[in-house]
Amino acid sequence: xxxxxxxxxxxxxxxASWYGCQRRVNAIRQGRRNRFGDAxxxxxxSAWGLDVEGAAAEMAAAKILQRYMPFTIGDTKDDDxxxxxxxxxxxxxxxxxxxxxxxxxxxxxLMVGVLPSFKAAGxxxxxxxxxxxxxxxxxxxxxxxxxxxxSIDVLRLNMNNMNNMNNGFGA
Numbered sequence: 001x002x003x004x005x006x007x008x009x010x011x012x013x014x015x016a017s018w019y020g021c022q023r024r025v026n027a028i029r030q031g032r033r034n035r036f037g038d039a040x041x042x043x044x045x046s047a048w049g050l051d052v053e054g055a056a057a058e059m060a061a062a063k064i065l066q067r068y069m070p071f072t073i074g075d076t077k078d079d080d081x082x083x084x085x086x087x088x089x090x091x092x093x094x095x096x097x098x099x100x101x102x103x104x105x106x107x108x109x110l111m112v113g114v115l116p117s118f119k120a121a122g123x124x125x126x127x128x129x130x131x132x133x134x135x136x137x138x139x140x141x142x143x144x145x146x147x148x149x150x151s152i153d154v155l156r157l158n159m160n161n162m163n164n165m166n167n168g169f170g171a
Contacts, residue, residue, distance in 0.1 A: 106126050
């Protein structure tokens with residue numbers, strides 16, 4: 001694993017698959033559809049596949065950021081990693097998508113790849129992502145290019161500094 005890339009182990013792949021399936025079952029129970037309906041035809045994956053890949057991307061981000069993966073199932077507006085939101089794309093040059101209703105002060109991380117390999121492309125605060133020139137034609141989605149994201153190392157450093165301050169170790 002480099003600073004920016006991670007390969008999930010076979011056990012982590014199984015856990016991510018189980019977690020993604022639990023999310024899909026919960027969504028079905030609640031009658032909730034994903035933002036693209038039952039499938040995202042842009043990437044040729046079903047809602048089940050999107051949930052599994054999303055869970056795997058969150059697990060990969062947790063490994064890179066050295067954060068605990070909480071494995072919460074429920075409200076899709078909750079952050080993914082205790083204060084950090086994770087989005088993913090299978091495209092090497094894919095964009096980070098931020099929505100109008102995403103909390104402005106929250107960091108959003110873009111993970112690029114498919115199971116079992118992911119790369120952390122970077123991160124941005126949602127409020128900074130909501131720029132008119134990144135707004136898509138239909139409105140409501142901001143497509144942030146990877147070259148506009150901050151290094152994942154900056155987020156990791158900021159989190160470590162916050163943890164040290166919260167634990168009484170900060171200056």
